[in-house]
Amino acid sequence: MIEIFNITIILLLNLLIFSTPSFLKIEEISKSNDDIFKIKICFNLIFLLNIFLIISFIKINFIYLLTFILLINLIQLIIFYKNISTSKNIKYFYLILFLISFVLSINLSVNLKLEWDASVNWIFKTLNFYNGFSFDNLNNIPGVAAYPHLGSFLWAFFWKISIVNAEYIGRIVFLFLFAFSIILNSYKNKKSLSQNLIIIILVSALFYNQNSFAGYQEGLMFSLIAILFFLINRTKDYKKINFINIFLILLIINLLLWTKNEGFVWSFLIIGYTFFIINKKYDSKILLAIGFVILSIFKYLIFYKFFGENLIGWKGYTFIPIDINFLMTVIERLPFIFNSIVKVFFKYPFLIIAFILLITNISKKENKILLFFFIANIVITSSIFLFTDNTKWQFHTNVGLDRMIYQTSGFYIYIISNFFHNTMGKIRIGGNGKY
Amino acid sequence: MPRIFNKKNIIVIIFLIITLHFSDFFLNFFKLYKYDYAQRMVMVYGNCGQESYGFINKINKKYKLKKNILILHPNPNFSFNNSNWFIYKITNKYHDDQIILINENNNLKKINSEKYILSFKGKNLGQYKVIEKEINCYYLKKI
Numbered sequence: 001m002i003e004i005f006n007i008t009i010i011l012l013l014n015l016l017i018f019s020t021p022s023f024l025k026i027e028e029i030s031k032s033n034d035d036i037f038k039i040k041i042c043f044n045l046i047f048l049l050n051i052f053l054i055i056s057f058i059k060i061n062f063i064y065l066l067t068f069i070l071l072i073n074l075i076q077l078i079i080f081y082k083n084i085s086t087s088k089n090i091k092y093f094y095l096i097l098f099l100i101s102f103v104l105s106i107n108l109s110v111n112l113k114l115e116w117d118a119s120v121n122w123i124f125k126t127l128n129f130y131n132g133f134s135f136d137n138l139n140n141i142p143g144v145a146a147y148p149h150l151g152s153f154l155w156a157f158f159w160k161i162s163i164v165n166a167e168y169i170g171r172i173v174f175l176f177l178f179a180f181s182i183i184l185n186s187y188k189n190k191k192s193l194s195q196n197l198i199i200i201i202l203v204s205a206l207f208y209n210q211n212s213f214a215g216y217q218e219g220l221m222f223s224l225i226a227i228l229f230f231l232i233n234r235t236k237d238y239k240k241i242n243f244i245n246i247f248l249i250l251l252i253i254n255l256l257l258w259t260k261n262e263g264f265v266w267s268f269l270i271i272g273y274t275f276f277i278i279n280k281k282y283d284s285k286i287l288l289a290i291g292f293v294i295l296s297i298f299k300y301l302i303f304y305k306f307f308g309e310n311l312i313g314w315k316g317y318t319f320i321p322i323d324i325n326f327l328m329t330v331i332e333r334l335p336f337i338f339n340s341i342v343k344v345f346f347k348y349p350f351l352i353i354a355f356i357l358l359i360t361n362i363s364k365k366e367n368k369i370l371l372f373f374f375i376a377n378i379v380i381t382s383s384i385f386l387f388t389d390n391t392k393w394q395f396h397t398n399v400g401l402d403r404m405i406y407q408t409s410g411f412y413i414y415i416i417s418n419f420f421h422n423t424m425g426k427i428r429i430g431g432n433g434k435y
Numbered sequence: 436m437p438r439i440f441n442k443k444n445i446i447v448i449i450f451l452i453i454t455l456h457f458s459d460f461f462l463n464f465f466k467l468y469k470y471d472y473a474q475r476m477v478m479v480y481g482n483c484g485q486e487s488y489g490f491i492n493k494i495n496k497k498y499k500l501k502k503n504i505l506i507l508h509p510n511p512n513f514s515f516n517n518s519n520w521f522i523y524k525i526t527n528k529y530h531d532d533q534i535i536l537i538n539e540n541n542n543l544k545k546i547n548s549e550k551y552i553l554s555f556k557g558k559n560l561g562q563y564k565v566i567e568k569e570i571n572c573y574y575l576k577k578i
């Protein structure tokens with residue numbers, strides 16, 4: 001019973017830490033106040049995750065850190081108190097967020113297994129922070145030092161502040177962020193609670209992959225990228241340059257870089273997508289590009305100083321040499337890679353649904369860009385395995401391709417949930433026209 | 436009927452219950468309620484078998500290991516050892532005279548009732564005596 005109580009407390013703490021709206025003034029656009037509220041929550045969440053990242057470089061008692069974070073939120077709540085919207089949508093947003101996170105957490109508490117990389121890499125980073133050590137000690141523990149550590153730091157933090165000493169408690173934060181990203185992209189203010197609830201459950205079931213939360217960082221990457229997609233689509237609604245949103249996008253890019261090494265590749269791809277989406281706002285594009293370059297160089301320098309290397313893929317990754325056999329090697333590998341992609345599509349049916357929806361609604365400009373992103377994503381991910389100079393390339397493809405594609409799938413939540421909303425709108429159960 | 440039990444809400448409640456059932460929520464909730472963390476870890480990682488959490492945890496608690504201990508896992512299906520993190524201590528060095536051997540697979544050659552020769556991946560690691568044994572999991576000390 002104590003564990004159920006503990007899970008509830010940790011989830012409430014997650015709500016308090018990551019779902020408090022920021023006091024920042026967000027310029028209103030054509031969207032409703034509830035959308036502004038969502039952007040404010042996103043800002044606070046992303047801001048605090050960056051605070052966690054910065055603090056991971058110093059030795060700190062986690063109780064002090066918790067007090068510090070709660071104080072920040074308390075101050076924000078006091079400042080923001082007068083403007084807090086008490087609309088039903090906001091209450092439902094929090095309620096569904098808690099319910100989905102609770103169900104997923106109960107599932108996690110029984111399915112405790114840490115999978116491959118998690119049990120030889122990520123858990124040791126977590127143990128490092130759990131035992132009061134900071135970033136500079138990562139060189140002295142088992143596993144690959146040059147893998148980023150943000151997820152492990154969060155994992156250690158929530159494990160340490162828990163009443164029950166159980167590793168899985170630390171991973172609840174990943175589930176919370178997953179649920180948050182799904183609801184952020186799926187909740188429609190104008191629809192009824194029941195319709196939103198049903199669709200959010202359907203979308204969660206479709207996108208939830210237990211393996212990605214078995215200590216891997218894919219779940220966290222998925223959530224951050226899904227939040228990023230939400231914000232990019234809000235940015236395009238502003239007619240002029242919006243510094244807060246650009247800053248926010250860069251803060252998430254920073255988190256991607258510090259969550260997994262592939263974060264660099266995904267950030268590059270997502271910035272390309274953003275360039276197409278925000279179209280003629282050249283100032284925003286220049287700011288984004290400069291910001292991305294600075295953040296990447298900053299991360300590179302830190303990793304190089306502490307670990308003597310900065311990886312983009314897995315440790316030891318090298319490209320096949322471009323010589324006389326290059327083309328033949330690539331052609332030989334293509335059928336296997338193609339077959340693996342097909343398998344991934346059947347493993348994650350949301351990819352098939354998203355692809356069909358994008359193809360059938362290609363006339364919309366946003367869908368064209370998203371389809372381009374979809375294809376570019378699959379091609380880039382596959383080419384990592386296609387061009388690796390590794391005799392075990394088939395093994396790496398089998399164990400890695402699905403996880404890599406899953407990371408960026410947060411981009412497709414909106415189109416799928418939108419389709420469900422439209423379909424349910426047509427069904428109209430009860431005849432009140434709202435269902 | 437109360438307002439909450441209208442047709443629409445009943446459909447949503449039924450949908451919720453079915454979803455929770457198929458996601459094993461009720462079963463998981465029961466397991467969480469009935470078994471403590473250590474018991475659930477044994478269910479997942481095995482007592483002696485698989486990653487052998489039960490045996491490793493028992494040795495750690497019973498003998499109050501102050502340093503880290505080398506855990507050997509000769510299972511050919513594992514490309515690397517997934518059991519090390521269970522009792523890993525960041526600050527401590529390794530015991531150089533103690534080893535935990537899980538899923539033993541012709542790694543121990545008996546010399547007499549107390550002495551064994553331990554080999555792992557074709558390498559002779561020396562003579563050991565068995566401190567604790569459970570099925571094919573061993574806690575060994577160098578002689």
